[in-house]
Amino acid sequence: MDEGLRSELSKQGIFTTSIEDLYNWGRKNSVWPLQFGLACCAIEMIATSMARYDLARFGAEVFRPSPRQADLMIVAGTVTKKMAPQVVRLYNQMPEPKYVIAMGACAISGGPFKQGYNVLKGIDRYIPVDVHIPGCPPRPEALLHAFMTLQEKIGKQSLTNQDRPRHLDPAAASEFPVPHFGEHDLEPSSNPDLWRPPSLVRAD
Amino acid sequence: MSITADITLPPRNYEILPKGISNPEAAGDLLEVAMGPHHPSTHGVFRMDVVLDGERVVKLKPVFGYLHRNHEKIGENTSYLGSMPYTDRLDYFCSLTNNWAYALAVEKLAGLQVPERAEYIRIITAELTRLQNHVSLVGFLLQDMGALGTPLMYAFREREKILDLFESLTGARMMCNYMRFGGCRVDLPEGWLEQAARVVAEFPRFVDEFERLIGGNEILMARTQGVGILPKALAINTGVTGPMLRASGVNYDIRKVDKYGIYDRFSFRVPLGEHGDVYDRYMIRILEIRESLKILEPALRDIPKGPIIDPKAKLRGFRPKIGEAYGRIEAPKGELGFYLISDGSPNPYRYRVRPPSFINLTILEDMCLGQLVADVVIILGSVDIVLGEVDR
Amino acid sequence: METLEQIKVRTEAAIAGALLEIIPNDSPSGQRSLLVDPAHAAAVAAFFRDDPQLRLDYASNVTGVDWLDTVLKEKVKVKKLIEGVEKEVEEVVERKRAGYLEAVYHLYSMELKHGPVILRMRTANRSDNVRLPSLTPVWRGCEFQEREIFDLYGIIFDGHPDLRRILMWDGFLDHPMRKDYVEPDDYEYEPTPHDEVLEKMKEHYGQKAGQ
Numbered sequence: 187m188d189e190g191l192r193s194e195l196s197k198q199g200i201f202t203t204s205i206e207d208l209y210n211w212g213r214k215n216s217v218w219p220l221q222f223g224l225a226c227c228a229i230e231m232i233a234t235s236m237a238r239y240d241l242a243r244f245g246a247e248v249f250r251p252s253p254r255q256a257d258l259m260i261v262a263g264t265v266t267k268k269m270a271p272q273v274v275r276l277y278n279q280m281p282e283p284k285y286v287i288a289m290g291a292c293a294i295s296g297g298p299f300k301q302g303y304n305v306l307k308g309i310d311r312y313i314p315v316d317v318h319i320p321g322c323p324p325r326p327e328a329l330l331h332a333f334m335t336l337q338e339k340i341g342k343q344s345l346t347n348q349d350r351p352r353h354l355d356p357a358a359a360s361e362f363p364v365p366h367f368g369e370h371d372l373e374p375s376s377n378p379d380l381w382r383p384p385s386l387v388r389a390d
Numbered sequence: 391m392s393i394t395a396d397i398t399l400p401p402r403n404y405e406i407l408p409k410g411i412s413n414p415e416a417a418g419d420l421l422e423v424a425m426g427p428h429h430p431s432t433h434g435v436f437r438m439d440v441v442l443d444g445e446r447v448v449k450l451k452p453v454f455g456y457l458h459r460n461h462e463k464i465g466e467n468t469s470y471l472g473s474m475p476y477t478d479r480l481d482y483f484c485s486l487t488n489n490w491a492y493a494l495a496v497e498k499l500a501g502l503q504v505p506e507r508a509e510y511i512r513i514i515t516a517e518l519t520r521l522q523n524h525v526s527l528v529g530f531l532l533q534d535m536g537a538l539g540t541p542l543m544y545a546f547r548e549r550e551k552i553l554d555l556f557e558s559l560t561g562a563r564m565m566c567n568y569m570r571f572g573g574c575r576v577d578l579p580e581g582w583l584e585q586a587a588r589v590v591a592e593f594p595r596f597v598d599e600f601e602r603l604i605g606g607n608e609i610l611m612a613r614t615q616g617v618g619i620l621p622k623a624l625a626i627n628t629g630v631t632g633p634m635l636r637a638s639g640v641n642y643d644i645r646k647v648d649k650y651g652i653y654d655r656f657s658f659r660v661p662l663g664e665h666g667d668v669y670d671r672y673m674i675r676i677l678e679i680r681e682s683l684k685i686l687e688p689a690l691r692d693i694p695k696g697p698i699i700d701p702k703a704k705l706r707g708f709r710p711k712i713g714e715a716y717g718r719i720e721a722p723k724g725e726l727g728f729y730l731i732s733d734g735s736p737n738p739y740r741y742r743v744r745p746p747s748f749i750n751l752t753i754l755e756d757m758c759l760g761q762l763v764a765d766v767v768i769i770l771g772s773v774d775i776v777l778g779e780v781d782r
Numbered sequence: 783m784e785t786l787e788q789i790k791v792r793t794e795a796a797i798a799g800a801l802l803e804i805i806p807n808d809s810p811s812g813q814r815s816l817l818v819d820p821a822h823a824a825a826v827a828a829f830f831r832d833d834p835q836l837r838l839d840y841a842s843n844v845t846g847v848d849w850l851d852t853v854l855k856e857k858v859k860v861k862k863l864i865e866g867v868e869k870e871v872e873e874v875v876e877r878k879r880a881g882y883l884e885a886v887y888h889l890y891s892m893e894l895k896h897g898p899v900i901l902r903m904r905t906a907n908r909s910d911n912v913r914l915p916s917l918t919p920v921w922r923g924c925e926f927q928e929r930e931i932f933d934l935y936g937i938i939f940d941g942h943p944d945l946r947r948i949l950m951w952d953g954f955l956d957h958p959m960r961k962d963y964v965e966p967d968d969y970e971y972e973p974t975p976h977d978e979v980l981e982k983m984k985e986h987y988g989q990k991a992g993q
Contacts, residue, residue: 222428224435225457225778226482226564236546251430268951269435269456272427298476299459301467303958303965304950323564369955371966455949463959501810626839626892629923642892713809716843716888716898729845729888732809744843744888752926781949 206345213283214245214340217333220256220280221249224263227290230323231262239326244333253279258336260329261315264292264299265306267372271364277313278361282353285340287332288315291322298322311376313362419443423763427456431534431767434777438754438766445762450755457781465741470496470571470708470730473741478565480743481779483523486515486556487721489569494650495717495728496571500710502703507696508573509652514586514689515556515568516719517682521593522549523722524633524675525600531672531771532604535613541604548596551589558582571708573699583690590686597679605676614668618757618769621666628753632724632746633678634773637663637670644720656685668772709736723747723774743782747775783896784835786814792833797825805902815886815900820914823903824941827920830889830899838889838899841921845888846931848908848960851881881908883937887917887924905937908960916942934959 192202223231235241235249250256253276265273277286288309291297296307309315316339319332343351352358362380365372426437435456441449461480465473477492478485490512497504504512529545553563558579560566568575604610620630625638635642643660645653661677663670710732718727724746731740750773758766790802800822805815818826830838858875861868883905890897905912916939918924928939929948936957939945947954956963 221430226479228434229482229564232542233546233550236550237543238547238550264457264459266456266458268458269427272456276428298479299461299464301464301965302460303463303963304455304458304460325563367951367953369953375966455947455951458949460958498811498813499809624922627922629841629921640892642895647895711809713807713811715809715811715813716900718842725842727843727888729843729886731847740845740847742843742845748926749923752923 207341209345210341210343214337216245217258217285217336217340218248218250218256219246219258219260220253220276221251222259222261222276224261224265224269225292227262227292227323230326231260231289231329234326234329239330241330241333244330244337246333253277254281256280257283258285258287260287260289261293261309262289264297265309266302266304267306268304268367270306270309270312270372271366273309274312274362274364278364282360283351284353284360285316285336286313287317287319287336289319289329289332290324291320294318294320306372308381311381312365314380420448425766426453431530431771433530433770433775436770436775436777436780438770440758440763440766442763445764447758447761447763447766450758450766452751452754454751454777454780457777459778459782461743461782462741466737466739469736470710470738471705473738474569475565475567477743478567479778480745480782481721481723481726481747481776482564483526483776484519484722485564485566486519486560486568487719488726489566490516491717491719491721491726492728493569493571494719495715495730496710498717499713499715499730499732500571500708502572502700504573504651504700505697506652506694508698510689510693511574511578511698512569513651513653513656514686514693515559515566517686517689518552518555518586520682520722521679521686522552524679525549527771527774528600528604528672528675531768532610534767534771535610537604541600544596544600544603548593555582555586555589558585570699570703570705572703573697575699577698583693586686587690590683590690593683594680597676601676610672611669613765613768614672614772616665616667616669617761617765618668618772619666620753620757624753624756625666629749630724630753632720632722632750632774633671633674634724634750636660637674638666639663644718644725648718650717650719653685656688658682658684668768671772671774707736709734714740718744721746723776723779724750743779745779745782747773747777748780751775751780783894786816786899789836789899790816793826793829796829796833797822800826802826813898813900815902817902817904820903820905823901823915824917824920827887827901827917830901831920836899837891837893838897839921840890840892840897841887841917841923842890842898843886843888844917844924844927844931845886846935846937846959847884847886848935849881849884850908850961852879853877854879882906883908883912883935885914885928885931885937912936913938913940915940916945918942933957936960 195202259277288294292299293309296305299305300307317332317336319328321328345354352360362377365374421442423440423442424437425440427435437453439451439453440447461476464476474489474492477488480488525545526549529542532541533539556566557563559582560568620638622638622640625635626640639662641660641662646660658681661674663674712732712734714731716727716729718725726746727744729742730738733739754773757769786804790804793802794800801819803817805817807814830836854877856875856877857872859870859872861870885903887901889899889901903914905914914937916928918928919941926948928942929945931937932939932945933947933949934957
């Protein structure tokens with residue numbers, strides 16, 4: 187529908203849209219995060235939801251304590267190997283559609299604690315991540331930017347095409363296997379469907 | 391292969407619900423609940439295995455290690471200066487006091503002197519840290535009690551003003567990385583002292599407003615008075631330090647005992663509690679905020695001009711002599727100490743953090759026995775733990 | 783507060799068979815420590831806590847340290863015959879020292895407001911003789927810290943009420959803070975590897991793609 191017709195109709199008081207736009211608009215403006223702070227980045231997340239940098243104006247008013255009621259998991263802080271099975275379990279308990287923001291350097295790749303026997307080098311080894319926020323800790327403005335990026339991503343999702351989101355595709359997996367504690371490390375040490383270590387062979 | 395696989399360990403008392411006991415009826419009455427590691431209270435990934443008889447707590451075992459980031463092992467592989475940013479992430483609310491404790495330990499090890507202006511800056515930043523830590527803690531305690539955000543909003547409003555000061559001084563809001571061995575990293579920018587004096591001048595009015603908002607609240611008083619009592623002798627024997635110890639009536643404040651820095655130039659009182667319950671711990675923190683303001687006002691007024699770092703301090707190629715040192719300060723949560731063993735190389739041989747929150751948790755079980763399960767959350771909130779410090 | 787020599791004399795007089803040794807500390811901090819043998823450590827600790835002049839009722843910090851097998855080099859003056867004349871020459875003598883694990887206790891007094899008195903205990907070796915007495919019955923504050931030393935170093939404390947792992951999970955087999963601990967191979971990509979990181983990376987990827 188071209189723009190001229192649309193503006194004409196809107197002057198008459200008739201607003202036109204598509205189901206896709208409406209659906210995405212509703213979903214992206216009411217993303218409820220799961221209250222899941224692990225370490226220092228959690229304090230910046232709390233500061234983002236406080237009076238100065240208000241996260242509530244983006245629709246993320248209520249931080250749900252229960253994963254069954256949440257849409258978004260902001261993994262804020264270092265994920266250790268002892269905690270990793272619980273993170274994956276919580277992710278599995280969230281109903282679709284669900285999104286993950288990896289906040290801070292530790293959640294992306296292990297961060298400053300990378301040389302650690304108990305540090306999981308990035309949460310994207312076990313669960314799929316939508317938005318990564320670098321920083322240690324990222325400023326509240328960075329978290330707001332990430333939120334807006336996530337909203338744009340949700341807004342661009344189509345409902346029926348090949349690249350439709352996971353929750354509309356019955357064949358896609360929405361629960362991922364939970365690692366368990368081994369004798370020296372977690373087993374498995376990463377989920378091969380989601381993450382592979384990059385190879386050293388250059389393309390050229 | 392582990393040693394302990396072949397050797398018999400001493401008997402454990404950890405079987406929470408005893409298996410194979412004589413009276414199975416009694417076992418059916420007890421309920422084991424794992425509170426955590428993910429839970430609505432905002433203290434971090436901390437788990438408590440609680441055994442309940444109805445609603446009363448029969449046994450409580452804390453389980454942590456969910457944030458163990460092997461800070462000490464990294465400390466052994468990094469140089470002395472390279473560990474300074476990692477100390478920020480220990481108690482992530484109070485990064486400047488962590489930095490000071492580490493710098494103090496290294497200065498003891500290497501015998502460095504700190505110039506006067508740097509001492510004043512250290513005290514100013516440490517007391518500002520104490521202000522924002524205590525105020526945030528009261529906010530979190532009330533959120534755990536069910537006040538769902540309003541006191542926390544007030545507390546964070548003031549905290550943001552203090553974080554602005556830190557940002558203009560050190561470049562970062564939370565992970566400041568500001569102290570160096572022998573002084574501070576960078577001098578105060580222009581106008582910082584006036585801005586800090588303004589924040590400190592407005593603070594008493596804010597504390598009054600805060601106390602008027604929550605102090606006389608009957609829910610607060612009913613839920614905290616007489617709850618989680620910690621007797622004096624047990625507190626001393628358990629090595630509890632900080633506001634929790636002083637709420638039980640023990641007069642031990644490291645600022646007065648060790649007189650590190652130039653604290654002996656300032657006159658401030660040490661508030662003590664009588665009963666050792668949660669209400670006393672809350673009131674001690676409010677009173678300590680007022681006492682910190684008494685340190686900040688003269689410090690901001692009298693700060694002299696001068697160098698901010700010891701001219702003899704070497705930042706590169708820093709190799710202290712072989713030996714060891716233990717340096718401690720009164721962090722907002724208790725006694726924060728660093729124990730360093732040097733073997734003459736640029737990296738420490740042993741780098742140990744003495745975390746106040748970890749040791750204050752020893753007594754959590756004793757305080758919670760016989761209390762209702764809803765009180766466990768409040769008692770935990772009054773202990774004031776930060777998981778970055780507990781697990782390191 | 784009295785000096786370490788006076789404490790040593792009084793403690794050895796009060797507890798039969800206790801042998802304390804003063805460990806020097808050459809750094810500017812000057813914090814010397816007392817080495818106590820494990821058999822009498824509990825009695826010495828109780829004496830420190832209850833003695834009216836010391837009243838060390840606060841165990842502030844309990845640390846574990848791992849000392850590997852090393853070779854100590856000492857300069858010794860030896861009389862040697864050089865070209866027919868007897869002279870005193872400094873020679874470097876090498877002495878093997880077996881490794882051990884150590885527990886260091888920093889003790890303060892809240893009542894008399896003095897301290898620190900540093901107490902050390904050493905195990906016989908690092909492999910099988912790693913038991914030390916627990917001082918938790920004397921100072922309750924050692925409870926979690928001794929558990930942490932057990933978890934990360936492997937020292938077994940006899941008399942500890944609840945000795946199990948505290949920071950790592952229960953099925954974990956190693957003692958990570960030891961100097962000879964090898965980290966598991968969950969290697970992560972580095973954009974510009976160099977030195978030992980490059981070695982580790984080549985080892986990890988191995989001969990997989992023939993690079």
